[in-house]
Amino acid sequence: MNNSARESILGSIRTHLAASPAMDVKERQAPSEIPVSNSDPINRFKESVESVAAHCIVTTDVTDSLNQIITDLKAERIAHSDNPPNAHDIFHFDVGISTVQAAIAETGTLVLDSACERHRLVSLVPPVHIAIVNASAIVETLGDALTLLQKKEISPAITFITGPSRTADIELTLAIGVHGPQQLYVIVDESK
Amino acid sequence: MNHLSSETFKENAKAALADVQLRGALKNATSLFGERRKEAAASLPNWEDLRSQARAIKDEVLLHLDRYLEEFVRNAESRGATVHWARDAAEANTIICGLAIERAARIVVKSKSMTTEETHLNDALEAAGMQVVETDLGEYIIQLADEPPSHIIAPAIHKTRQQIGQLFTAELGMPPTDNVDQMTSTARAKLRDRFAAADVGISGVNFAIAETGTIVIVENEGNIRLTTSLPRLHIAMMGIEKVIPRFADLDVFLKLLPRSGTGQRLTTYQSFITGTKRASTDEGPEEVHIVLLDNGRSRMLAHPVTRQSLACIRCGACLNACPVYQQVGGHAYGSVYPGPIGAVITPQLMGIQKAAQLPYASSLCGACREVCPVKIDIPRLLLHLRGEISPRKGSVAERLAFKMWARVMTSPSLYKLSSVAGRMLQRVMPISRAWTNGRDLRSVESKSFHDLWSNE
Amino acid sequence: MWTSIGVSSVEVLRRVGCEVEFDKRQTCCAQPAFNTGYLDEARLVARRFISIFEESKADAIVSPSGSCTAMVHHYTQLFAGDSKWLPRAQAIASKTHELSSFLVRVLKKEDVGASWNGRLTWHDACHGLRDLNIKSEPRTLIRNVRGAEFVELEHADSCCGFGGTFSVKYPEISVAILDQKIDAIERAGVQAVVSGDASCLMQIGGRLSRKGSKVRVMHLAELLNESSQQ
Numbered sequence: 037m038n039n040s041a042r043e044s045i046l047g048s049i050r051t052h053l054a055a056s057p058a059m060d061v062k063e064r065q066a067p068s069e070i071p072v073s074n075s076d077p078i079n080r081f082k083e084s085v086e087s088v089a090a091h092c093i094v095t096t097d098v099t100d101s102l103n104q105i106i107t108d109l110k111a112e113r114i115a116h117s118d119n120p121p122n123a124h125d126i127f128h129f130d131v132g133i134s135t136v137q138a139a140i141a142e143t144g145t146l147v148l149d150s151a152c153e154r155h156r157l158v159s160l161v162p163p164v165h166i167a168i169v170n171a172s173a174i175v176e177t178l179g180d181a182l183t184l185l186q187k188k189e190i191s192p193a194i195t196f197i198t199g200p201s202r203t204a205d206i207e208l209t210l211a212i213g214v215h216g217p218q219q220l221y222v223i224v225d226e227s228k
Numbered sequence: 229m230n231h232l233s234s235e236t237f238k239e240n241a242k243a244a245l246a247d248v249q250l251r252g253a254l255k256n257a258t259s260l261f262g263e264r265r266k267e268a269a270a271s272l273p274n275w276e277d278l279r280s281q282a283r284a285i286k287d288e289v290l291l292h293l294d295r296y297l298e299e300f301v302r303n304a305e306s307r308g309a310t311v312h313w314a315r316d317a318a319e320a321n322t323i324i325c326g327l328a329i330e331r332a333a334r335i336v337v338k339s340k341s342m343t344t345e346e347t348h349l350n351d352a353l354e355a356a357g358m359q360v361v362e363t364d365l366g367e368y369i370i371q372l373a374d375e376p377p378s379h380i381i382a383p384a385i386h387k388t389r390q391q392i393g394q395l396f397t398a399e400l401g402m403p404p405t406d407n408v409d410q411m412t413s414t415a416r417a418k419l420r421d422r423f424a425a426a427d428v429g430i431s432g433v434n435f436a437i438a439e440t441g442t443i444v445i446v447e448n449e450g451n452i453r454l455t456t457s458l459p460r461l462h463i464a465m466m467g468i469e470k471v472i473p474r475f476a477d478l479d480v481f482l483k484l485l486p487r488s489g490t491g492q493r494l495t496t497y498q499s500f501i502t503g504t505k506r507a508s509t510d511e512g513p514e515e516v517h518i519v520l521l522d523n524g525r526s527r528m529l530a531h532p533v534t535r536q537s538l539a540c541i542r543c544g545a546c547l548n549a550c551p552v553y554q555q556v557g558g559h560a561y562g563s564v565y566p567g568p569i570g571a572v573i574t575p576q577l578m579g580i581q582k583a584a585q586l587p588y589a590s591s592l593c594g595a596c597r598e599v600c601p602v603k604i605d606i607p608r609l610l611l612h613l614r615g616e617i618s619p620r621k622g623s624v625a626e627r628l629a630f631k632m633w634a635r636v637m638t639s640p641s642l643y644k645l646s647s648v649a650g651r652m653l654q655r656v657m658p659i660s661r662a663w664t665n666g667r668d669l670r671s672v673e674s675k676s677f678h679d680l681w682s683n684e
Numbered sequence: 685m686w687t688s689i690g691v692s693s694v695e696v697l698r699r700v701g702c703e704v705e706f707d708k709r710q711t712c713c714a715q716p717a718f719n720t721g722y723l724d725e726a727r728l729v730a731r732r733f734i735s736i737f738e739e740s741k742a743d744a745i746v747s748p749s750g751s752c753t754a755m756v757h758h759y760t761q762l763f764a765g766d767s768k769w770l771p772r773a774q775a776i777a778s779k780t781h782e783l784s785s786f787l788v789r790v791l792k793k794e795d796v797g798a799s800w801n802g803r804l805t806w807h808d809a810c811h812g813l814r815d816l817n818i819k820s821e822p823r824t825l826i827r828n829v830r831g832a833e834f835v836e837l838e839h840a841d842s843c844c845g846f847g848g849t850f851s852v853k854y855p856e857i858s859v860a861i862l863d864q865k866i867d868a869i870e871r872a873g874v875q876a877v878v879s880g881d882a883s884c885l886m887q888i889g890g891r892l893s894r895k896g897s898k899v900r901v902m903h904l905a906e907l908l909n910e911s912s913q914q
Contacts, residue, residue: 041312041313041314041315042313044313044315045313045315045468045520045522045526046294046297046298048522048527049293049468049526050294052526052527052528052529052530053291053293053294053529055530056530056531056532056535057531057532057765088496123424123458123511124424127420127424143493145494150505150510150511150512151506154510156453156457156512157457157458157511160450160453160454160457161454177479178479178482178483182476182478182479183476185475185500186440186476190440190442190475190500190502191502192307192502192503192504192505192506192510192512193457193499193500193501193502193505193511193512194500194502195498195499195500196494196498197496197497198493198494198495198496198497199496200496201448201449201450201496201497202448202449203365203366203412203448204382204448204490205366205369205382205383205384206365206369206384206387206389206392206408206411206412207253207256207388207389207408208256208257208260208261208382209389209408211408211409213412213413214365214412214415214449214451215363215416215419215420215423215449215451215454216449216450216454216496216497217450238854241856241857242856245856245857245860551842551843551845551861551864552854552857552861554864555857555861556857556860588854589850589854590847590850591810591845591846591847591848591850591851591858591861592719592810592847592848593810593814593842593843593847594810594811594813594814594815595810595814595842595843598814608761611719611721613721614719614720614721615723617721618720618721618722619721619722619723619724622720622721622722626720627722630716630720630725633716633717633725634717634722634724634725634726634729636711637711637714637728637729637732638728638729638732640708640709640711643711660852662851662852662853662855663855663890665855665859666856666858666859666862666894667886667887667893667894668889668890668891668893669886669890670686670886670889670890673686673687675687676687677687677690677691677706678708680690680691681706681708682708
């Protein structure tokens with residue numbers, strides 16, 4: 037399909053590159069290491085999560101923490117990623133609960149791998165998202181997370197989540213909760 | 229939409245300078261973005277290294293763009309994506325409209341994409357009978373107002389909250405308010421049902437990874453995730469220069485882009501989309517189509533100075549740093565791409581005839597080069613473009629003046645004569661009104677430095 | 685056009701022990717043509733600059749202008765690919781210095797014995813700052829001027845809006861940018877603004893005078909040449 041456009045564009049690229057005077061391409065330097073802080077990654081993760089206006093609970097009893105949150109929110113319709121509602125119904129749910137496959141301490145980021153569970157809409161549509169992550173799945177840096185993701189074939193859809201949805205499009209005034217969730221709770225499961 | 233033209237930049241700028249509200253909004257926005265960027269950059273001790281690495285990666289890709297594009301396409305297609313090649317804007321629009329029509333689509337939701345603005349895709353889709361809804365809040369606002377974007381990152385930055393409130397009341401029936409949270413909730417509610425009803429979702433692409441065939445899109449609002457996961461058809465449009473070689477390279481770019489654009493460590497969401505879903509029962513679109521757009525980009529590869537234009541990651545930092553942009557804003561440039569980067573890519577993409585003023589609308593201060601995460605030497609590019617334009621398109625008077633100037637400057641006797649003449653003229657003639665409208669001239673000196681030296 | 689800059693530069697350099705010569709055949713560094721896109725004309729004038737200064741046996745070429753100095757450094761761009769002129773351009777560029785950079789980095793002189801009473805501030809001219817990395821040197825020299833109270837200007841490193849032909853091609857934008865600088869100067873409550881480039885001083889001085897301001901503009905060389913005898 038579109039073979040003539042493809043050949044034309046590739047041809048144009050080759051022709052124009054060939055016409056270009058030679059240029060030194062600088063050697064790729066090895067990335068410089070930033071020393072990682074000595075403090076506990078779970079603590080660091082918690083601080084990072086809280087710095088982006090999300091809640092973080094570190095616990096050995098996930099069920100208890102979940103119930104606490106749901107009670108506080110007085111939420112009624114709860115969607116679970118292991119058995120999510122369909123794409124129409126999900127718009128009427130109050131809370132979406134999903135696990136996440138990894139998390140990044142330096143930024144407070146959650147890593148959701150769609151090959152592992154059906155959480156694309158559960159973590160996006162309801163106004164509250166509760167994410168559960170194993171303490172052992174917390175990595176230090178963004179680079180570590182990228183490396184982790186390449187240990188197997190990249191899944192069709194991977195999402196990084198850092199805090200609740202936000203915008204500053206109106207007079208650069210921060211508004212939390214636009215199209216995605218307005219509230220994000222992260223439960224760190226220390227039990228394993 | 230009443231687009232201003234690049235060809236009337238000077239008049240556009242004058243009008244913008246007279247708009248007190250606009251200037252206030254620009255001052256606030258650019259200084260806030262600028263401060264945040266500065267703090268974010270300072271928080272990373274290896275910031276300069278990151279810039280060098282990013283530039284090196286981009287240089288590598290651009291030098292072998294054909295190879296990396298082919299690798300990207302191969303990998304994306306092997307994972308189920310369909311890739312289309314578009315030589316120009318018209319071809320891109322035809323492809324996308326064709327896809328929508330074939331699937332009997334009626335409602336199209338869009339997330340922010342500069343390339344789709346460049347090709348005027350919305351107009352084409354609407355002409356083909358689709359309802360097109362911009363879902364990025366800033367883009368939604370300007371769509372309602374029927375205006376072009378004024379900033380790469382914050383398209384509605386030229387509007388005050390009062391103006392937006394009035395717009396929402398008039399167009400959406402919102403009860404009058406200038407409360408930002410209420411306006412945001414109104415937009416959220418209105419757009420929810422568009423997302424649910426949409427047949428097609430169209431997005432841009434921040435990075436396309438050759439090694440894995442992945443497209444990466446970053447955002448804060450969540451509309452990109454909705455656009456790319458709800459409708460059955462997802463179409464992503466990208467300029468051919470968006471390719472980067474390896475998945476691991478994202479580390480460098482994801483550190484630079486959010487910090488440079490908004491001062492954030494990371495935007496709220498990054499979506500990494502590789503082909504289509506594995507099982508039909510999985511979540512996500514049935515089809516993922518990627519449109520590769522050339523539209524003049526391949527031509528820029530021909531010279532190292534112009535090639536660096538293609539390294540741009542569309543962060544907007546140069547706009548915020550530019551003293552000219554800070555005063556006149558984005559609309560004056562008459563282009564989808566305003567500010568310093570706009571001044572260099574608009575003439576190259578649209579043709580020099582359409583945008584000949586833009587490369588001269590700069591004091592060459594270099595602030596843009598300082599903040600560019602991929603170290604594009606914009607002043608050098610501006611000078612390169614001026615070197616292309618002036619000898620051919622400079623006014624006859626100007627070309628002659630510089631020829632004379634060169635003659636005088638290479639002849640000591642003419643030079644001496646001219647400085648005497650110059651000093652005499654200054655006394656009797658009002659020098660260019662352009663200077664004296666706002667500024668006084670220094671009083672004329674009776675002796676030149678050359679004269680004084682002779683008397684030593 | 686501004687003879688006291690040249691005169692002051694010579695006197696300051698002599699005072700710190702340099703032997704100064706001035707080749708009267710010199711005309712221009714070619715910046716106006718280069719910046720406006722007339723590269724052929726720029727090359728004509730640049731070749732003359734190079735030829736004249738090649739004849740000198742001086743150890744250094746010093747200019748009281750960051751933008752002229754930067755222009756000479758840009759000769760390598762102007763003569764890129766020219767096997768005859770490029771090495772000559774490089775040789776001249778490597779010995780060309782801006783005044784404050786020459787005093788502090790090369791001569792290691794941070795105090796030239798100047799004195800001037802009053803409150804003053806410094807404007808970073810763009811080419812000097814961004815092309816030549818001149819930032820701390822003028823501040824060091826100014827801080828050693830006896831009697832001078834130095835205040836840092838808000839956004840000292842923002843452009844004044846001159847930009848060569850930009851100032852007359854887009855005068856309204858040029859003045860709008862300039863007014864930001866003027867506001868900052870007025871807020872700083874100083875008696876003088878000092879800078880290293882005559883073009884910035886003309887731009888800033890021209891607006892200050894139009895607004896009836898008592899703030900004067902001074903070139904760094906003029907300041908450094910001030911003494912308690914005056």
